[in-house]
Amino acid sequence: xxxxxxxxxxxxxxxxxxxxxxxxxxxxxxxxxxxxxxxxxxxxxxxxxxxxxxxxxxxxxxxxxxxxxxxxxxxxxxxxxxxxxxxxxxxxxxxxxxxxxxxxxxxxxxxxxxxxxxxxxxxxxxxxxxxxxxxxxxxxxxxxxxxxxxxxxxxxxxxxxxxxxxxxxxxxxxxxxxxxxxxxxxxxxxxxxxxxxxxxxxxxxxxxxxxxxxxxxxxxxxxxxxxxxxxxxxxxxxxxxxxxxxxxxxxxxxxxxxxxxxxxxxxxxxxxxxxxxxxxxxxxxxxxxxxxxxxxxxxxxxxxxxxxxxxxxxxxxxxxxxxxxxxxxxxxxxxxxxxxxxxxxxxxxxxxxxxxxxxxxxxxxxxx
Numbered sequence: 001x002x003x004x005x006x007x008x009x010x011x012x013x014x015x016x017x018x019x020x021x022x023x024x025x026x027x028x029x030x031x032x033x034x035x036x037x038x039x040x041x042x043x044x045x046x047x048x049x050x051x052x053x054x055x056x057x058x059x060x061x062x063x064x065x066x067x068x069x070x071x072x073x074x075x076x077x078x079x080x081x082x083x084x085x086x087x088x089x090x091x092x093x094x095x096x097x098x099x100x101x102x103x104x105x106x107x108x109x110x111x112x113x114x115x116x117x118x119x120x121x122x123x124x125x126x127x128x129x130x131x132x133x134x135x136x137x138x139x140x141x142x143x144x145x146x147x148x149x150x151x152x153x154x155x156x157x158x159x160x161x162x163x164x165x166x167x168x169x170x171x172x173x174x175x176x177x178x179x180x181x182x183x184x185x186x187x188x189x190x191x192x193x194x195x196x197x198x199x200x201x202x203x204x205x206x207x208x209x210x211x212x213x214x215x216x217x218x219x220x221x222x223x224x225x226x227x228x229x230x231x232x233x234x235x236x237x238x239x240x241x242x243x244x245x246x247x248x249x250x251x252x253x254x255x256x257x258x259x260x261x262x263x264x265x266x267x268x269x270x271x272x273x274x275x276x277x278x279x280x281x282x283x284x285x286x287x288x289x290x291x292x293x294x295x296x297x298x299x300x301x302x303x304x305x306x307x308x309x310x311x312x313x314x315x316x317x318x319x320x321x322x323x324x325x326x327x328x329x330x331x332x333x334x335x336x337x338x339x340x341x342x343x344x345x346x347x348x349x350x351x352x353x354x355x356x357x358x359x360x361x362x363x364x365x366x367x368x
Contacts (some may be wrong), residue, residue, distance in 0.1 A: 001349075003357040007049050008347065014041045015129040023129065040124060042132065046114045051107035051360045055205045060355075061146045062106065068092070068101035068233060087181025088149050103360055109148050116155035117313060123162075124284070126277055127320035133340065134319050137347035138259065139314055142354065150306060153183035158313050165280055169193055189310060192287070199287045202268055212296035229288050251299040259346055260295045260308070263315065263322045264288065266335075270325035277321045287314035 018038035021031045040141035055062045072080070072089055073096025083089045095104045118132075125131040135141050144151040160175025172193055198204070267274065267285060275281050291311025298305035323339055324332045 001351045001356065002047065003359075004136075004142070004347075004351050007045060008133070010045050010130060011042055011136060012133050014038045015132040018042065018122075019128045043114060043118055046118065046141065047107075047111050049357075050114065050141070051110035052103075052361070053106065053145060054103070054358045054360045054362065055145065055355060062148060065105060065148055066102040069096060069105050070100065072096070083147075085181055085184060087178065088152070088183070091182075108120070109152050110144075113144055113148075113151050113155040116159040120158040120161055120313065121316055124165075124278075124280065124317045125320055130320040130323065130336070131316045134316050134343060137239045137343040138312070139347070139350045140309075140316065140318075142350065143309065146290070147306060147309070150183045150185060150309065153179040153186040154310055154313070156182065157186055157189050157310065159208070164193060164196060165283060167197070175265045184309060186310070188307060192290070196286045197281045198282065198286060200271070200282050200289065205264070205268060205289060208293045209296070212293040251302045252295070254299065255346075255349075256305075257299060259343070260312075260315070261292050263293055263319055266325065267318065267322045270322070273325040273327065274318075274321045277325070278318070281318070281321070284314040284318050287311045288318060291315065293331070 015038070018035055021035045021038070053062075071094060072092040075089075075093065077093070078084060080089045080093045091108070092105055095108060098104065117135075121131045121135065122128055156179040157176055160172050163169075163172035163175065173190065176186055176189045179189070269289070271281070271285075278284070288311060291308045293309040293312065294304060294311070298308065323336050326332050326335065
């Protein structure tokens with residue numbers, strides 16, 4: 001756990017320095033240089049901790065990627081092209097030709113994922129250090145250790161989020177389609193283009209909650225129907241649909257849902273104040289609302305929670321504006337302080353139920 005805590009405080013410290021110099025009204029070559037240096041230090045820390053990890057426990061998806069690295073790498077080029085998610089297979093195949101060490105795929109995925117996600121957060125977050133603090137404390141960064149391929153797809157989608165903001169559909173579509181070659185689930189981000197710029201209101205939120213409740217009731221039979229219709233056409237989709245409804249009746253830890261949704265309450269209470277700070281509030285709030293709906297449904301269907309990860313980055317972008325949206329500055333300070341303590345406690349809880357961090361250097365030492 002000590003590595004995770006140290007990582008949190010180093011990232012927090014350097015992202016705070018980045019935010020400090022970004023807040024200066026006068027941009028001199030010196031301040032620009034320092035901002036750039038601090039940003040890349042944050043990125044470097046995140047990539048090294050993630051990219052040099054070695055999680056070999058059997059419940060980890062990472063271990064599966066390590067095993068499949070050589071299998072995919074030794075496959076024929078034709079089979080790679082024919083695979084349903086050929087983008088990731090191709091990346092794996094190319095990297096294997098460069099290095100047969102499976103750590104290569106772990107490091108490269110970590111590099112791409114963090115470059116895209118951290119850069120996007122930096123671009124759209126009003127207070128970078130708060131977003132980065134939540135990136136780690138809410139378990140988003142840690143989750144990327146496990147569902148590597150999906151987070152790579154999420155990162156690519158958010159690499160194209162600027163096209164969603166600018167309403168450039170063709171460019172946005174290209175980025176999403178590239179992401180689907182990494183993880184098919186990214187296809188859900190295509191229809192998001194057409195609803196992301198809708199005006200958000202309390203009425204909209206109530207509709208979302210109602211839809212979520214109805215979804216809990218009808219979700220399983222609908223998914224089974226879809227699976228019976230298109231499952232034979234694409235076995236991969238059938239596999240995903242079956243996984244979603246497997247073990248229906250149990251869901252994610254309710255605490256996780258509470259942690260995810262709590263900022264939404266403040267967002268609607270102070271939406272007017274947030275609009276002044278963030279001109280893209282409706283876009284990111286729509287994404288956050290959809291993520292919240294998915295998290296509610298995941299209370300019964302545990303695997304559906306993975307789809308919510310596509311919308312969590314929107315929450316990370318919004319959360320500085322949400323926590324500092326009160327008119328009274330003292331209240332803002334109190335809210336930020338209490339929130340930071342509560343989310344730190346949640347972070348410690350997540351680390352306590354997870355596995356201890358091990359790096360490739362630890363593994364080498366153990367072998368010796």
